[in-house]
Amino acid sequence: MTGKQYISGYCSIENNTVKLNGQEIFNVPDAAFAEFAKQLYRDMETDYPKFFKMDNLSKLSFLAAELLLKDGDNENTALLFANASSSLDTDVKFNDSISDKDNYFPSPAVFVYTLPNICLGEISIKHKLYTENSFFIFDTFNPEFFANYAAVLLNTDKAAKVLCGWVEFLNDEYRAFVYLVSVNGTIEHTPQNIQTLYLS
């Protein structure tokens, strides 16, 4: 199988605003990320208490994935995510908790999130995805990489769909751009189209 692939759905979360397939669907003005994320979680009527234990990057990734996977048949959906700051947002928080010898409280619950690919684990656990998953670190958003890697996964029958995501979180600055690739849809999965949607 080496047919064309399409972007069957996409969403972005940034500046406390959620857009699904180009349409703004949710917004909370003037809230910190934690509050915004909580309100979005409630708005989506997701019943998944583990959400509240996640770090910021996982919450962001989880919510974006939820928007696209919520009502679909997700069997054999691979996960292909990337960002520029890895898990640095949580790494710094963990380091702060152990840097003072007199106030030394390493927490396994924080430590477990000091790897960026844990957000893929959270999505896999929620949607029972026993599929290929990889998390990459790049300087900047890299549409050629997503186009090639997803095409290989689909063309070699490693996956039926691929959920691609750029999920960035550092010091209260965040951005998620997540989209689903499959053999159905109208927007062809090309680097140019990916870049256009990313910038839209």
Add this chain to the structure above:
Amino acid sequence: MSGRVAITGMGIISSIGTSVEESFNALIHNKPGITAIENIQTIHANAIKVGEIKKTNTEMEQELGLDADNNYSRTAMLGVLAAKQAVQNAGINNINEYNTGIISATSVGGMDMTEKFFYDYFDKEESRKYIDSHDAGDSTHKIAEQLGLKGMVTTISTACSSAANAIMLGARLIKAGKLDRVIVGGTDALSKFTINGFKTLMILSDTYNTPFDNNRKGLNLGEAAAFLVLESDEVVKKQNKKVLAYLSGYGNANDAYHQTASSENGEGAYLAMEKAFKVSGLKPQDIDYINAHGTATPNNDLSEGRALIRTFGTNVPHFSSTKPFTGHTLAAAAAIEAVFSVLALQHNKVFPNLNYKTKMEEFDLVPQTVLMEKEINHVLSNSFGFGGNCSTLLFSKS
């Protein structure tokens, strides 16, 4: 992707021996390597037992002829010793004659030196050389350098399934025609980092580990390194080479259950075994011996046992965990157990699951507890890592 993947050489160093022969003798004569810890000063010394290699770093530096200003971690030195044996065993004189790579697994990398010198780095310039050997990849590059290998070098770190994934990646690169020959395996030294980490998780036994026993109390950590030489069918034919065994199947799956623990029903383990069977074309009834992951933690043995029952039904083949001999050697575990699997094929022996007394209440599985002779054509070896990273390798007689 096509063609078989032959195993043409192996090397090993663990607490039960510094060569393949020594290891085999220990396995057939019930000589485990679990002792009190000697090479690391730790407050847990009286509370734990370990599979420790009784060589000091200085002894290994001398054995390898390293300069006084070397920055080899213990992990790297163990890796070099095992990899050199494997290359020699495969009769390789010119390592770069064919397109040859190395894929090594490690979880601690240079942590043993970092924890020793961390607080000195500011004041003592002479210890700073170990900053460069901290990262996991450094140990692999040192091994490649010692072998004179100029091809692909890469490192895998997926906790306790690391070496299985290194072996798997090597096999896939050969099948895809990207490499003719690849040295695959893993190396991990004991360190305070792992001792304290596992102690915190409360899964270290205070006595000898007892896999698949109802009263199991956890694992003994160990240190080891082992490497296999994998070669394509074509390269084997060209050299008219002796094949020790074939790597006939492999599978890796995730558990989609928890960030660190394995699922209770062994979903990931079941999927990994299923994938390995699919790759090999073998059926569960073809397996004569299972070298289980069997760490003797409550979580692993329950999860793995359930996965074995799901895969094999009521006909689970003879199985044993060799971790009572070596301890759990983390990223090296699947590599040393690959060597044991090949030995089982070559000598038609099921190695005993030492220390077992009481059947687990959850199921009827009883491991093989004494050395057993039987015709062995196919061995299945499991390795499962934290985070539900589950891997299975299948080895077949040459």
